[in-house]
Amino acid sequence: QVQLVESGGGLVQAGGSLRLSCAASGRTFSMSAMGWFRQAPGKEREFVAAINWSGASTNYADSVKGRFTISRDNAKNLVYLQMSSLKPADTAVYYCAARPPGLRLTQTEHEYTYWGQGTQVTVSS
Numbered sequence: 426q427v428q429l430v431e432s433g434g435g436l437v438q439a440g441g442s443l444r445l446s447c448a449a450s451g452r453t454f455s456m457s458a459m460g461w462f463r464q465a466p467g468k469e470r471e472f473v474a475a476i477n478w479s480g481a482s483t484n485y486a487d488s489v490k491g492r493f494t495i496s497r498d499n500a501k502n503l504v505y506l507q508m509s510s511l512k513p514a515d516t517a518v519y520y521c522a523a524r525p526p527g528l529r530l531t532q533t534e535h536e537y538t539y540w541g542q543g544t545q546v547t548v549s550s
Contacts, residue, residue: 427451427539429521434544437511441548445506447521447541455499456526460537461506463517463546470520474506475530484530488514511548518543 433445447459460475474495475484483495494507504521522537524530531537 429541
């Protein structure tokens with residue numbers, strides 16, 4: 426069982442930056458691909474970024490490519506999402522997700538088994 430807790434959300438002006446963190450419990454974290462998703466009001470949850478177990482491979486949604494960076498620290502059981510050049514369109518609840526250990530990173534929401542409770546990011550214009 427893996428538990429995920431996101432933090433770092435808040436209110437920021439357009440053009441600003443935020444770093445989200447996801448703290449994971451469980452012994453299998455270092456073997457699990459991780460992802461970040463987001464859900465804006467009235468919209469479906471969408472893929473943002475993913476990282477493989479070692480951190481050597483990452484993948485991003487086109488809408489955030491070049492502005493967001495996903496990383497991980499397996500020694501601390503943490504995953505990060507560094508967000509820069511934020512836009513009002515980035516306003517959403519951001520969720521951290523984990524795949525079962527040993528599987529590749531993916532953009533597909535239903536392939537993630539474990540989810541955090543989400544953290545709100547609001548970007549003002």
